[in-house]
Amino acid sequence: MKTLLNSNLMNITLQRLAHQLVENHPTFAHTALVGIQPRGKYLSDRIAQLVKNISGNNNILYGLLDITFYRDDVHAGANIIVPSYTDIPFSVEGMNVILIDDVLHTGRTIRSAMDALIDFGRPKHVELLTLIDRRFSRELPIQPDYAGYSVDTILTQKVKVYWQEKDGKDEVVLLDKSTN
Amino acid sequence: MGLSVKHLLGIKELNVQDIELIFQTADNFKQVLQRSIKKVPTLRDTTVANVFFENSTRTRLSFELAEKRLGADVVNFSASGSSVSKGETLVDTVNNLLAMKVDMIVMRHSASGSPWFLSRHVDACIINAGDGINEHPTQALLDAYSIREKMGSLKGKRIAILGDIMHSRVALSNIYCLNKLGAEVTVSGPPTLIPKHIEDLGVRVEYNVKKALEWCDVANVLRIQLERQHKPLFSTLREYALYYGVNKQMLDSLEKKIIIMHPGPINRGVEINSDVADSKQSIILGQVENGVAIRMAVIYLLSGKREISE
Numbered sequence: 001m002k003t004l005l006n007s008n009l010m011n012i013t014l015q016r017l018a019h020q021l022v023e024n025h026p027t028f029a030h031t032a033l034v035g036i037q038p039r040g041k042y043l044s045d046r047i048a049q050l051v052k053n054i055s056g057n058n059n060i061l062y063g064l065l066d067i068t069f070y071r072d073d074v075h076a077g078a079n080i081i082v083p084s085y086t087d088i089p090f091s092v093e094g095m096n097v098i099l100i101d102d103v104l105h106t107g108r109t110i111r112s113a114m115d116a117l118i119d120f121g122r123p124k125h126v127e128l129l130t131l132i133d134r135r136f137s138r139e140l141p142i143q144p145d146y147a148g149y150s151v152d153t154i155l156t157q158k159v160k161v162y163w164q165e166k167d168g169k170d171e172v173v174l175l176d177k178s179t180n
Numbered sequence: 181m182g183l184s185v186k187h188l189l190g191i192k193e194l195n196v197q198d199i200e201l202i203f204q205t206a207d208n209f210k211q212v213l214q215r216s217i218k219k220v221p222t223l224r225d226t227t228v229a230n231v232f233f234e235n236s237t238r239t240r241l242s243f244e245l246a247e248k249r250l251g252a253d254v255v256n257f258s259a260s261g262s263s264v265s266k267g268e269t270l271v272d273t274v275n276n277l278l279a280m281k282v283d284m285i286v287m288r289h290s291a292s293g294s295p296w297f298l299s300r301h302v303d304a305c306i307i308n309a310g311d312g313i314n315e316h317p318t319q320a321l322l323d324a325y326s327i328r329e330k331m332g333s334l335k336g337k338r339i340a341i342l343g344d345i346m347h348s349r350v351a352l353s354n355i356y357c358l359n360k361l362g363a364e365v366t367v368s369g370p371p372t373l374i375p376k377h378i379e380d381l382g383v384r385v386e387y388n389v390k391k392a393l394e395w396c397d398v399a400n401v402l403r404i405q406l407e408r409q410h411k412p413l414f415s416t417l418r419e420y421a422l423y424y425g426v427n428k429q430m431l432d433s434l435e436k437k438i439i440i441m442h443p444g445p446i447n448r449g450v451e452i453n454s455d456v457a458d459s460k461q462s463i464i465l466g467q468v469e470n471g472v473a474i475r476m477a478v479i480y481l482l483s484g485k486r487e488i489s490e
Contacts, residue, residue, distance in 0.1 A: 066208065069220035069250075069480075080182045080484025082201065083208045119217040 004132070004159070005149055005172040013148040014043075017129060018050035020146050021098065030124070031096040032061035036113050037084035040101035042163035043131050047100060061095070063088035070112040086116075093121035098146075102161045104130040107142035132159050132172060183481050187306040189295045190315035191356040199360060203325055205477035206470070213249070213473055223252040226483055229282045231274065232309070233259040233289040238444050238468060239309050239319070243286050246475035255282065270294065271301045278304050284479065287311075292349075305482050313347050313408060319443050320353035322474040324361055326467045327398055330439055334361035340392040341365065341383075342426065343402035343451050346373045347409060350402060350443045355381050368392035369424055372413040373404075389424050393434055400441040401426055401452045421450050428455040437461055444468070 005013060025031040028051065035044025041064055048062045068074075068083035099113050110128060117123065133147040137155065149172070153159065156177045164170050183198050191199075212220055228247045232240055240256070247254045257277070259265075264273060274285060284305045287295055292312030299306045310316040324334060331337055339358050345351045345367045358365050359382050366384040367374060374385060386392040393399055404420065414420050426440070440452075440462040448454050457464060 068208075069212070069222040071222075074222055075225060075484060080481055082181045083205060085208060086211060115221070119215065119220075121216075 001176070002174045003171060004151055004174055007170040010131075010170045010172065013131070014046055014050060017131075017146050017148055018047055018054055021047070021051055021129070022054045025096065025098075026055070028055050028057050028060055030094070031098065032063065032090060032092065033098050033100060034063045034065050034088065034092075034113075034117065036099060036101040036109060037064055037066040037086070039103075039161065042165055043102045043161075044100040045165070047129065061090045063090065065099075065113060065116055067109060067112040067116045070116040072108060072112065088120055091121050092117060092123045094124050095121075096125045096127070097123040098127045098129055100129045102130065103132045103134065103159050104128070104142075104144055104147070105134045105137055105159075107138045107140035110142050111140050131161060134159060182484060186482070187295070187299045187308075188317050188478055188482060189299060189306065189308050191317045191320050191353045191360070192315070194317075194360070196360050199321065199324070199357065202321055202474065202477045202481065203328060205481060206325055206473040209249075209476040209480070210470070210473040212476075213469075219249045219251065221251040222480060223247070223250040223483055226250075226284065227253040227255070227282045228284045228286060228479065229255045229257060229277045230309075231257045231277070231285055231287040233264070233270075233287070234310065236288055236309070238471065239288065239316075242468070242471040243307075243309060243318075243475050246472050246479060247286075249472070250476055250479060252284075252479070255280075270298060274298060274302050274304070278302060284482065307478060307482065310349055312349065313352075313405075314349055315353045315356075316349040316443075317353050317357075318471070318475055318478060319350050320357040321478070322467055322471045323350075323354055323400060323441060323443065324357045324363075325474055326441065326463055326470050327363075327439070328361075329466075329470070330463060331397065334358060334363040337363045337398065338396045339363050339365050340386075340396035340399045341367045341402065342389055342392060342399055343369050343424065344373045344404045344409075345369055345378065345402070346375050346413075347405035348402045350400075354400060355383055359383075366392050366395060370414050370420070389426070390430060393426070393430065393438065396438055397436075398439040398441060399426065400443070402443065403445060403447055403451060417447075417450050425449070425451055425453060426456050427453040428459065431456060431459070431461065439463055441467060 033048050035041045064087045066084045066086045068081050127145040129146040130144045131148040133144050133150040134153045135150050158175045160173050162169050162171045286307045286309050288309040289311050292314035294311050295306050295308040341351050366386050368386045368389050442464045
């Protein structure tokens with residue numbers, strides 16, 4: 001097991017990501033943040049809060065998207081995936097939407113998320129923010145616009161992100177299957 | 181995670197976790213149904229056959245819409261006009277459907293127990309859409325889901341089931357479902373339409389409909405199933421309406437506003453008057469709306485249970 005980000009580094013990284021977002025979207029007027037359920041929620045909660053603090057705009061549009069029904073592997077595993085909830089309390093029509101997920105690996109989740117998002121309307125522009133970018137493991141042509149930390153991994157390894165709100169600590173670790 | 185069963189044959193075989201999981205999944209589908217695009221591509225690899233050996237309006241339309249909104253391919257089969265009249269058996273009929281690569285069977289049949297029989301003899305996921313006078317599980321699930329939506333929880337709530345308890349599969353499935361979820365159930369109607377020893381299922385019996393209404397938070401009014409009554413069990417429909425029908429005057433005389441439900445089809449002026457069925461206390465059309473979400477949830481959760489054939 002190897003620690004990729006400790007609590008301190010994670011905080012710095014989140015700050016940087018939020019600053020980059022505000023740099024590109026100064027007023028956040030036609031821009032919305034959409035976290036991908038279930039694990040992207042913790043990252044998007046933090047980013048939404050930081051963007052509010054930095055931009056001074058308290059009316060940031062922020063939603064959560066569950067992609068279970070859009071996955072291409074619903075029947076691949078032995079067990080059915082239990083869905084989380086979707087909550088997008090605004091129209092995405094003509095908006096800049098920033099999709100947020102904690103780890104970008106094969107890109108299949110993001111593919112599903114784009115399909116799911118487009119069922120809510122036609123966004124003008126969709127960007128992707130991810131805390132961890134597992135490079136060279138993509139199965140689809142998808143790349144992040146904002147990446148917190150890039151790491152080279154092999155398929156048998158696993159990146160695990162711990163969140164204070166859920167797991168009692170902020171940390172990102174790289175696990176080998178054997179030690180998992 | 182997932183359901184503990186491979187088929188949805190009856191509520192009797194589900195546990196509380198299964199029912200809660202179905203409700204939780206239905207919440208998500210209900211949200212999908214409120215969007216402008218009411219469809220998800222989840223089951224685009226699945227084909228479902230609706231096999232109906234008995235008449236149906238709501239259940240069949242509701243299942244068909246649920247399947248289509250999940251992205252599944254759908255074929256409909258009705259016994260009338262099919263080779264069943266030429267003498268083809270149930271198992272042969274279904275096996276022929278399966279040979280055409282159907283993955284799931286939604287079936288309604290007038291013979292009680294037929295979905296259990298079928299599940300033992302064919303290799304497909306079976307969903308019971310009503311078997312004779314036995315069970316109608318998706319109706320009970322959507323009824324309980326509708327009550328949960330109105331009242332928050334079923335625990336300790338008082339539900340009265342009124343009417344033809346004897347011939348109603350909705351009544352039996354509702355009793356199983358409501359008991360499992362911790363609600364109290366009273367059945368009420370003419371003594372000839374209430375089975376003996378029904379108390380053994382954990383319900384109270386009250387022959388006076390007015391008293392049952394005074395006791396309950398929710399009244400689920402059932403249709404008189406004349407097609408299943410092979411001997412006269414009450415003298416006339418007019419007499420039934422007079423003594424056991426629910427009317428507005430009766431509702432207004434109660435101390436509290438109870439919720440009125442009906443699984444449909446309604447015989448207006450018999451078990452329920454129009455002024456009750458169309459009143460603000462009635463959630464009858466809400467039940468129908470929830471039916472699609474519940475059936476989507478059941479089909480989705482069971483779709484993971486089938487073998488993946490490559």
